[in-house]
Amino acid sequence: MLRMIGRILEIAGDSKPRIILGIVFNFFKTVSMAMMLLAVFLVFEHLEALTPDVIYQALWIIIVSVCGRFLFQWLMDISMSAKGFDMFRDYRLAVGEKLKGAPMGYFSEQRLGTIQSILTSTVVELEQYSMMAIMDITGGVSMAVVIIVMMAFYSLPIALLSLAGLIIGLFVLHVIQKRAAIHTVKVQAAQENLVTESLEYIRGIAVLRAFLQDRGGEGAVYRAFEDRRQAAYDQEHAAAGVMKLYSLVFKLTSCALLFLATALYLTGAFPLSYCLMFLVSAFLVYAELEVMGDGAYLARKVNNELDRLETVTDIPSLDRTARELRAVSSDIEMKEVSFAYDSRTVIDHVSLKVPQGTSCAIVGPSGSGKTTLCNLIARFWDVQEGEVLVGGQNVKDCTADSLLSQISMVFQNVYLFHDTVENNIRFGNPDASHEQVVEAAKRACCHEFITALPEGYDTIVGEGGSTLSGGERQRISIARAILKNAPIVILDEATSSVDPENEHVLLTAIYELTRGKTLIAIAHRLSTVRKADQILVVDKGKIVQKGTHAQLVQEDGIYRKFLRLRSESIGWQL
Numbered sequence: 001m002l003r004m005i006g007r008i009l010e011i012a013g014d015s016k017p018r019i020i021l022g023i024v025f026n027f028f029k030t031v032s033m034a035m036m037l038l039a040v041f042l043v044f045e046h047l048e049a050l051t052p053d054v055i056y057q058a059l060w061i062i063i064v065s066v067c068g069r070f071l072f073q074w075l076m077d078i079s080m081s082a083k084g085f086d087m088f089r090d091y092r093l094a095v096g097e098k099l100k101g102a103p104m105g106y107f108s109e110q111r112l113g114t115i116q117s118i119l120t121s122t123v124v125e126l127e128q129y130s131m132m133a134i135m136d137i138t139g140g141v142s143m144a145v146v147i148i149v150m151m152a153f154y155s156l157p158i159a160l161l162s163l164a165g166l167i168i169g170l171f172v173l174h175v176i177q178k179r180a181a182i183h184t185v186k187v188q189a190a191q192e193n194l195v196t197e198s199l200e201y202i203r204g205i206a207v208l209r210a211f212l213q214d215r216g217g218e219g220a221v222y223r224a225f226e227d228r229r230q231a232a233y234d235q236e237h238a239a240a241g242v243m244k245l246y247s248l249v250f251k252l253t254s255c256a257l258l259f260l261a262t263a264l265y266l267t268g269a270f271p272l273s274y275c276l277m278f279l280v281s282a283f284l285v286y287a288e289l290e291v292m293g294d295g296a297y298l299a300r301k302v303n304n305e306l307d308r309l310e311t312v313t314d315i316p317s318l319d320r321t322a323r324e325l326r327a328v329s330s331d332i333e334m335k336e337v338s339f340a341y342d343s344r345t346v347i348d349h350v351s352l353k354v355p356q357g358t359s360c361a362i363v364g365p366s367g368s369g370k371t372t373l374c375n376l377i378a379r380f381w382d383v384q385e386g387e388v389l390v391g392g393q394n395v396k397d398c399t400a401d402s403l404l405s406q407i408s409m410v411f412q413n414v415y416l417f418h419d420t421v422e423n424n425i426r427f428g429n430p431d432a433s434h435e436q437v438v439e440a441a442k443r444a445c446c447h448e449f450i451t452a453l454p455e456g457y458d459t460i461v462g463e464g465g466s467t468l469s470g471g472e473r474q475r476i477s478i479a480r481a482i483l484k485n486a487p488i489v490i491l492d493e494a495t496s497s498v499d500p501e502n503e504h505v506l507l508t509a510i511y512e513l514t515r516g517k518t519l520i521a522i523a524h525r526l527s528t529v530r531k532a533d534q535i536l537v538v539d540k541g542k543i544v545q546k547g548t549h550a551q552l553v554q555e556d557g558i559y560r561k562f563l564r565l566r567s568e569s570i571g572w573q574l
């Protein structure tokens with residue numbers, strides 16, 4: 001339990017002093033509550049000759065006790081209650097920052113489920129329970145300590161018996177926590193699986209429908225829901241059993257205390273007033289300790305949630321040893337680069353040079369490694385062998401932010417955020433004015449269709465851009481890149497989503513984006529390839545040909561075959 005409090009304080013950041021203050025107020029609240037016993041004791045002591053003076057004294061003690069309790073409760077609430085929410089808001093933001101610096105390989109489907117489940121359910125549970133657990137535990141412990149110390153002043157055997165009850169109770173709590181740990185881990189695993197299955201189901205819903213496989217998809221999700229339900233049920237069931245045992249320990253200790261206090265009174269060890277006071281005290285101590293049982297159960301839960309939290313706290317960062325990129329030019333170079341996803345090598349000793357202001361078209365069969373090459377330049381992954389240089393600086397030495405400030409990327413699968421069209425374009429440059437956004441949209445040939453939308457630039461785009469056509473999404477992403485105005489453009493040309501009559505609009509947009517920039521394009525159009533200053537033909541992770549269109553068509557190599565296959569439309573994309 002103490003470990004849980006320590007761990008919360010460790011991640012509390014700026015909230016730490018307020019939480020410690022809350023614990024101190026909780027202690028004073030307990031002392032105020034315990035004062036009530038003094039009033040009871042005073043009355044019991046003068047039971048045979050009760051005078052108005054004694055009654056007034058007792059009343060004053062009760063008033064002070066009640067006021068103290070409310071005052072310290074209020075102080076504790078304002079210091080602590082909202083802190084869980086503040087702490088974990090800061091935590092979520094910190095995780096967001098870390099995710100930005102993680103290599104793309106980190107984001108596997110399974111891990112996305114884990115991250116999502118941690119940032120939602122785990123953090124929500126911590127927000128709700130962490131402060132509650134701290135209050136219950138510190139309250140219960142303070143009350144037990146204060147009252148047992150008070151008892152010790154009047155009768156050592158009674159205090160020792162209460163202490164024995166407390167120790168046995170704490171042992172049972174320990175057992176409860178162990179059981180809770182097993183079940184909490186099972187519930188968390190079931191929750192992660194549920195999130196992963198639900199995400200997959202929602203993402204793949206169109207495919208499931210198209211192939212009339214609804215039942216298959218629902219089956220996996222249904223099983224995940226069922227597993228989650230069973231895990232939660234088992235957890236509650238196990239907790240309920242041991243919590244009864246925990247209560248039983250205190251009920252039995254109360255009986256033993258009743259027996260001992262009566263026996264000591266009958267043997268003349270202390271007066272009747274003491275005997276009555278001990279019975280009332282025992283009731284108070286154990287009532288608080290029973291509450292502490294809930295706190296301890298929560299503490300175990302919180303501890304497990306904190307363990308899970310560590311899995312995202314340990315997000316690998318590409319930036320650990322990196323510095324700001326100080327590119328003197330926008331030259332791009334790869335020297336003997338090799339790269340493997342896990343153990344499968346997909347880029348094999350590749351060297352290339354794209355001088356500043358020139359264009360380079362990458363062509364090759366599907367799966368040859370074109371996208372991977374581009375991703376290595378943007379340092380979405382780190383190369384295993386060789387070097388990638390941007391502006392003469394090894395990208396491994398650059399922070400992700402400073403490197404990506406030099407690069408505009410236009411992906412084939414454009415992702416737009418659930419926000420206005422304007423904000424989606426402004427993503428390229430958050431400081432841009434409305435006029436600059438419109439200017440970029442005009443250059444990317446999307447002003448016309450944007451103004452025809454119901455709310456114009458203020459129209460909210462569905463998540464992922466689902467309310468726009470593929471071509472419209474692509475042009476918005478080009479406007480975004482135009483606004484960013486980075487010296488390097490990496491472009492994955494669309495193979496689909498552009499009908500012939502709109503193609504010239506898109507090409508105009510691309511021309512506006514790439515004019516005067518260093519361009520690397522995964523090219524699918526003959527026009528782009530022909531115009532490129534150099535063409536790289538990639539096959540099985542190697543550059544098999546290099547040169548201009550005019551040079552390559554002269555060679556009896558793979559490029560010529562490529563053009564022929566293209567005209568026959570078999571597999572190759574150009």
Ligand SMILES: Nc1ncnc2c1ncn2[C@@H]1O[C@H](COP(=O)(O)OP(=O)(O)OP(=O)(O)O)[C@@H](O)[C@H]1O
Pocket residue numbers: 341346364365366367368369370371372373
């Ligand atoms: N995240 C990943 N994890 C494991 N393997 C991957 C991953 N991404 C791509 N690959 C594999 O690496 C190889 C190269 O993929 P890449 O996407 O770079 O090819 P490409 O030439 O761009 O293909 P396409 O033209 O179809 O987009 C492929 O065999 C692919 O299956």
